[in-house]
Amino acid sequence: xxxxxxxxxxxxxxxxTVTISCTRSSGSIASNYVQWFQQRPGSAPTTVIYEDNQxxxxxxxxxxxxxxxxxxxxxxxxxxxKTEDEADYYCQSYDSSNQGVxxxxxxxxxL
Amino acid sequence: EVQLLESGGxxxxxxxxxxxxxxxxxxTFSSYAMSWVRQAPGKGLEWVSAISYSGGNTYYVGSVKGRxxxxxxxxxxxxxxxxxxxxxxxxxxxxxxxxxxxxxxxxVVDWGQGTLVxxxx
Numbered sequence: 001x002x003x004x005x006x007x008x009x010x011x012x013x014x015x016x017t018v019t020i021s022c023t024r025s026s027g028s029i030a031s032n033y034v035q036w037f038q039q040r041p042g043s044a045p046t047t048v049i050y051e052d053n054q055x056x057x058x059x060x061x062x063x064x065x066x067x068x069x070x071x072x073x074x075x076x077x078x079x080x081x082k083t084e085d086e087a088d089y090y091c092q093s094y095d096s097s098n099q100g101v102x103x104x105x106x107x108x109x110x111l
Numbered sequence: 112e113v114q115l116l117e118s119g120g121x122x123x124x125x126x127x128x129x130x131x132x133x134x135x136x137x138x139t140f141s142s143y144a145m146s147w148v149r150q151a152p153g154k155g156l157e158w159v160s161a162i163s164y165s166g167g168n169t170y171y172v173g174s175v176k177g178r179x180x181x182x183x184x185x186x187x188x189x190x191x192x193x194x195x196x197x198x199x200x201x202x203x204x205x206x207x208x209x210x211x212x213x214x215x216x217x218x219v220v221d222w223g224q225g226t227l228v229x230x231x232x
Contacts, residue, residue, distance in 0.1 A: 033216075035217075035219060037156070037222075039156075044224050044225050045206065046222060047219060047220045047221070050211065050219070050220050051211075090155065090156050092158075092217070093217075094216070094217035098215045098216070098217060099158070099170065099172070100148075100161070102155060102156045102157065102158065103155075104155050
């Protein structure tokens with residue numbers, strides 16, 4: 001199996017753009033789709049990106065996802081930061097036997 | 112609108128059993144794989160189990176194999192997780208999640224609100 005590594009925390013000011021990385025430890029990041037979930041304190045997770053770069057309906061286009069094979073990582077970018085974006089963000093993928101793998105989560109602070 | 116409503120959580124003693132349910136609505140339940148994902152207090156997310164649209168294929172994380180059983184009743188639009196031989200480390204909020212395909216892909220777009228399971232004497 002593989003691991004997904006995220007920074008423990010990131011912070012940025014309102015109106016700015018922040019990027020959260022998710023690095024796969026083994027195997028190609030492009031082998032399996034990557035999803036990104038947002039979890040506000042005390043709430044259930046919600047999906048902000050699926051299949052690397054697709055946004056569910058209702059998710060603003062300020063959220064975007066990408067993968068970079070050269071660094072074997074996925075990224076979530078949030079532009080025009082708002083205080084409501086402050087949350088924990090998790091990346092997730094799966095292996096060839098459909099075992100789900102989550103990153104450890106990144107706490108985003110908007111200050 | 113997709114709705115996933117979990118129930119069945121509560122306080123149980125170590126070694127005990129509990130059955131979680133997830134009532135689904137707003138989509139054709141029988142056409143999608145489903146999963147259970149848990150989150151221990153103050154910790155990250157952990158995928159627990161998944162089941163294909165027909166129930167023919169199932170997967171479990173290693174720590175619950177042989178103790179948990181996932182199942183579904185497509186006539187009742189309901190997903191289940193039977194949890195036996197519960198341990199303190201199973202204490203978590205358990206979320207029901209809808210896959211984006213019939214087969215298990217772990218590509219989740221929709222989540223329930225969760226139900227809390229506490230294993231303690």
